[in-house]
Amino acid sequence: MALDTLYHVNTPEGIRLRLSPAGPVPRMLAWMIDIAIRLGINIAIFTMLAFLGKTGTGIALIISFLLEWFYPVYFELYKNGQTPGKKSFNIYVSMENASPITPAASIIRNLLRFVDFFPLFYGFGFVSMMLTKRFQRLGDLVAGTVVLHKALEYPPIDEVNIKAISPPVALNLAEQQALIRFQQRIPYLTKERSEELAQLSDPLIDPEKPATPQLLGFSNWIMGSR
Amino acid sequence: MNLQEITANIRLRSTWEAIDMGFAMVQNWWKAIYIPLIILTFSIATLLYFIIPEDDFWLTGFIFWWLKPLYDRLVLHIISHKLFNEELSSWQALKAIPSLIWNTGFFQTMTFRRLSMSRGFNLPIWQLEQLRGKQRSERQKILHLAAHSQASWLTIAMVHLEIFLVLSLFALIALFTPENILRDFFDSLFNNKIEDSIWLDYLNYVFYVVVVTFLHPFYIAGNFALYINRRTQLEAWDLELDFRKLAIRVKNLLKPNVIPTPLLFYIFFALASLGGSPNTAIADEINTSNVQNTASKASTTTNSNKTEFLSKTRQPPEASKKIIKEVMLTKNLNDKKTVKRWVKKKIIKKKKDNTDSSFFNLVSDIFKPIALFISKIIEFGLWILITIGIGLLFYYRDSWLHLFQIKRKNKDEYIAPEVMFGMDVRAESLPENIIEETQKLWEAGKHREALSLLYRGALIRLINQENVKLEDSYTEGDVLRHAQQKITTGKQAYLKALTAQWKLIAYAHRAPAETDMQQLFSHWDSDFAFNTAKETINEEQK
Numbered sequence: 001m002a003l004d005t006l007y008h009v010n011t012p013e014g015i016r017l018r019l020s021p022a023g024p025v026p027r028m029l030a031w032m033i034d035i036a037i038r039l040g041i042n043i044a045i046f047t048m049l050a051f052l053g054k055t056g057t058g059i060a061l062i063i064s065f066l067l068e069w070f071y072p073v074y075f076e077l078y079k080n081g082q083t084p085g086k087k088s089f090n091i092y093v094s095m096e097n098a099s100p101i102t103p104a105a106s107i108i109r110n111l112l113r114f115v116d117f118f119p120l121f122y123g124f125g126f127v128s129m130m131l132t133k134r135f136q137r138l139g140d141l142v143a144g145t146v147v148l149h150k151a152l153e154y155p156p157i158d159e160v161n162i163k164a165i166s167p168p169v170a171l172n173l174a175e176q177q178a179l180i181r182f183q184q185r186i187p188y189l190t191k192e193r194s195e196e197l198a199q200l201s202d203p204l205i206d207p208e209k210p211a212t213p214q215l216l217g218f219s220n221w222i223m224g225s226r
Numbered sequence: 227m228n229l230q231e232i233t234a235n236i237r238l239r240s241t242w243e244a245i246d247m248g249f250a251m252v253q254n255w256w257k258a259i260y261i262p263l264i265i266l267t268f269s270i271a272t273l274l275y276f277i278i279p280e281d282d283f284w285l286t287g288f289i290f291w292w293l294k295p296l297y298d299r300l301v302l303h304i305i306s307h308k309l310f311n312e313e314l315s316s317w318q319a320l321k322a323i324p325s326l327i328w329n330t331g332f333f334q335t336m337t338f339r340r341l342s343m344s345r346g347f348n349l350p351i352w353q354l355e356q357l358r359g360k361q362r363s364e365r366q367k368i369l370h371l372a373a374h375s376q377a378s379w380l381t382i383a384m385v386h387l388e389i390f391l392v393l394s395l396f397a398l399i400a401l402f403t404p405e406n407i408l409r410d411f412f413d414s415l416f417n418n419k420i421e422d423s424i425w426l427d428y429l430n431y432v433f434y435v436v437v438v439t440f441l442h443p444f445y446i447a448g449n450f451a452l453y454i455n456r457r458t459q460l461e462a463w464d465l466e467l468d469f470r471k472l473a474i475r476v477k478n479l480l481k482p483n484v485i486p487t488p489l490l491f492y493i494f495f496a497l498a499s500l501g502g503s504p505n506t507a508i509a510d511e512i513n514t515s516n517v518q519n520t521a522s523k524a525s526t527t528t529n530s531n532k533t534e535f536l537s538k539t540r541q542p543p544e545a546s547k548k549i550i551k552e553v554m555l556t557k558n559l560n561d562k563k564t565v566k567r568w569v570k571k572k573i574i575k576k577k578k579d580n581t582d583s584s585f586f587n588l589v590s591d592i593f594k595p596i597a598l599f600i601s602k603i604i605e606f607g608l609w610i611l612i613t614i615g616i617g618l619l620f621y622y623r624d625s626w627l628h629l630f631q632i633k634r635k636n637k638d639e640y641i642a643p644e645v646m647f648g649m650d651v652r653a654e655s656l657p658e659n660i661i662e663e664t665q666k667l668w669e670a671g672k673h674r675e676a677l678s679l680l681y682r683g684a685l686i687r688l689i690n691q692e693n694v695k696l697e698d699s700y701t702e703g704d705v706l707r708h709a710q711q712k713i714t715t716g717k718q719a720y721l722k723a724l725t726a727q728w729k730l731i732a733y734a735h736r737a738p739a740e741t742d743m744q745q746l747f748s749h750w751d752s753d754f755a756f757n758t759a760k761e762t763i764n765e766e767q768k
Contacts, residue, residue: 004235005243005250020239023246025383025448089242119401123394126387130253130444135246149243169476178468185238185462197462200469203476 007134009097017098020149021134022091024126027147033085038067069110076106090150096134098148105143112139164225165217167204179219186216229466231311236464239455241376248451252443255308259301259443262319266300267442271435283427287434294442295335298349299326301446306354309454329356344370346449347377373456377449384445391437392430399429642689643698647732649682653690656683661750668747673737680746681728684721687755688713702729720746720754 009017042064049056075083081092081101093101093109116125116137125137134146171179186194191212198211205214229236239247252259270293274286303322307314326332331352335345342348348366351357357365370377400408458464541549553559619626644652657663660683667676685705688694694712696705702725710718724746727738 002235003233003250003254004237005246006235020243021246022242023249024387025245025249025380026242028383028387029379090240091242119397120394121390123391123397126391130249133253135249149240149246152238152240152243169479171472172475174468175472175475178465178472181238181468182462182465185465188459189462193461197465197469200466200473201476202473203480204472 005135018151019098019146020151021136022089022147022149023135024129026089026091026149027086027129027135028122030083030085030089030091033088034071034083037084038071041067072110073103073106076101076110077103086147091147092150093145093147096144096146101145105145109139109143109145112142115139162213162216162220164220165214166221167218169204171222176222179215179222183216183219183223186212228310229463230470232309232467233311234309234454236454236458236467238458238464241373241452241455244451244455245376245380245448246451247455248447248449249444251305251309251447251451255305256443258308258314258316258319259304260439262304262316263297263301263443264439265316265320266323267297267435267439270296271431275431280424283424283431287431290431290435290438292336292340294438295332295340295345296323296327297438297442298335298346298446299323299330299332299353301443302349302353302450305443305447305450306350309450326353329353331358343378343381344374344449346381346446347373347452349446350450350453368460369453369456372459373452377452380445380448380452384441384448388434388437388441391441392433395433395437396429640695643696646685646696646698646700647702649678649685651682651685651689653686656686660755661747665747668743674731676743677728677731677738680750681724684724684754688721692717717754720749724754 005023006018006020009019011017042060045063046057046060049060052059072083075081075086076093079087081094086092093106095101095105113125116122116128116139118124122137125139128137128141129135132141134140136146140146167179182194182197189197194212195210198205198215201211201215204218205211234247234251267290271286271290274289278286278289300319300323303326304314304319330349331339335342335352339345347369351362351365351369355362355365403411454463642651644650657679660679664676664680664683667673667679685696688705688709689696692709692713694705694709696708700708706718706722706725709721713721723742727742727746730736730738
């Protein structure tokens with residue numbers, strides 16, 4: 001088994017979900033964005049409520065308390081598991097089985113930040129992430145949650161003006177997917193490289209002709225055009 | 227570099243995912259990485275400690291930090307070998323250090339390139355690709371296009387992690403220190419009165435060396451994975467691997483070469499003619515049968531085209547039946563469960579002993595009747611109060627009873643429309659005798675007005691007499707469909723005929739035939755505008 005960060009979840013419908021846990025670096029940077037946002041809000045609130053004197057400071061302290069503890073909970077529950085920071089890194093919180101995070105789990109994982117923060121600046125949290133396969137901090141482990149990367153979206157393919165050709169041999173799933181990815185990646189490859197790649201699938205193609213159009217024809221066939 | 231030997235899963239990742247992939251590498255190969263790295267860093271740290279005089283102790287940490295490119299090279303050397311499945315002992319790794327220093331642009335990195343933000347990302351170009359000069363800078367430019375900012379952020383993140391972890395270690399010690407000592411320490415720290423503070427520097431140095439040793443592989447592996455991902459992006463390594471695999475499988479499939487000509491013919495055919503024609507379908511069949519033929523022959527050499535795997539040693543049916551039975555008898559499938567729920571308790575009344583002191587008995591004997599009397603009075607008083615309460619509730623029932631009435635929401639209530647198809651469909655708008663009016667209009671040549679009046683009459687009947695719940699958004703067809711559920715078949719037929727005529731004149735601007743119209747006029751009362759017996763009774767009741 002080749003080394004990868006992925007893990008798989010099988011749904012009752014027999015679908016195999018491929019999940020990719022997010023590691024400490026994007027999470028840390030996302031957290032920094034969130035803390036900057038919270039800081040900004042706090043400053044605004046404290047300055048505005050300062051006009052109300054001691055009462056104002058009291059209210060501001062309460063608001064800043066709520067902000068500190070329930071800011072992530074709110075975003076995780078109502079914004080698809082993404083705080084603004086997480087959104088900018090295209091990562092999101094979900095349960096380990098890829099279902100949406102439950103309110104209880106969200107509250108647990110965010111209250112336990114306190115533990116992960118120990119002894120200072122998430123020392124334990126970082127060590128825990130490094131020691132677990134799915135990069136989970138202690139709060140994640142207790143709540144049964146995990147932070148995942150959103151799947152990479154391939155740009156849509158332009159209509160290719162190459163007519164579909166049925167492949168001479170029945171191809172298995174991985175091979176079909178490889179051909180489709182080949183079509184998707186063509187705009188990002190140099191002509192020479194794509195030809196070189198296409199030549200590799202030697203027995204599949206007619207060696208007399210340029211290989212790239214033939215493979216594109218096959219992938220068009222697999223994509224359903226006739 | 228042999229791509230087929232690669233031990234990691236090569237696929238196109240997002241840049242951040244690629245960094246995580248690097249972290250996973252360290253998690254998996256930690257033994258191979260950390261042992262030589264610890265030997266290297268700890269020996270350098272010890273050496274520095276002995277060389278640098280105590281007065282300039284800050285230099286030790288600084289030089290240790292400055293030497294980081296050296297550790298970079300060792301870690302990358304190990305990881306790259308591991309990635310391409312070459313075993314490397316710790317001793318071999320350490321032995322490679324001198325050559326790593328000479329051949330990897332070490333001195334540039336130690337001088338003017340030391341503070342580069344993408345030091346770790348550029349390293350593979352120097353060390354693995356061995357590019358120099360213009361070639362290198364061009365290569366670097368291309369690779370940087372979609373990875374430089376991530377590489378810089380990785381450096382920033384790692385610097386912060388380093389600082390945080392050192393502080394964390396200090397904080398950990400502080401957590402376990404008695405409070406008064408800690409308070410004294412902070413007092414002296416802020417008043418700049420620490421005596422003998424050199425131990426603090428030592429501690430700092432040790433922590434720093436430990437943290438750098440721990441974090442450094444993650445930094446380099448993250449960058450290396452970023453580099454690999456960028457090259458995968460540019461050169462489609464994943465496709466290369468997949469195509470090579472495909473080529474091997476297809477070659478094996480076609481190896482016996484029993485009937486190669488039709489196959490080649492087919493390829494030619496498929497390329498020449500283009501899918502969809504019946505000929506291709508036949509060719510397809512021929513082709514698949516060929517493939518199956520060849521495949522069955524090839525299956526002795528390869529199993530790659532099999533989709534289902536069966537165990538070679540299979541039990542006879544009786545034996546497997548027995549096994550199934552045994553399994554069915556296991557504890558997990560026949561477990562008894564204890565369920566807890568509330569059950570009414572059987573109360574056994576204990577009779578109290580009446581063996582108290584006689585004095586107490588005497589007193590209670592005297593007071594008992596009095597107490598009973600008073601309790602009865604109170605009891606009656608309570609009963610009277612309850613009766614009065616109920617009476618009051620009854621008397622004032624109007625003021626509270628309405629609270630319990632459940633009001634239906636307006637939404638569910640049906641309100642008959644007043645206008646349909648731009649026509650007034652209130653009952654009041656209709657003339658006394660519809661047929662007479664209609665006939666007059668019809669004879670006057672006002673066909674449209676005549677039919678609209680008749681259709682309007684029908685709609686009003688449907689709404690008011692037949693209780694069909696029409697909405698103003700309905701089309702004629704909708705009206706017909708909804709009416710069907712409520713009215714008799716005779717009436718349906720009439721309505722259908724009327725609707726057809728109405729649609730004809732309303733939308734097609736064609737006047738209906740005279741006979742059809744007369745039919746409608748004469749059957750209005752007999753077929754449509756009458757109440758069935760039951761309905762009549764209902765009407766009268768209203």
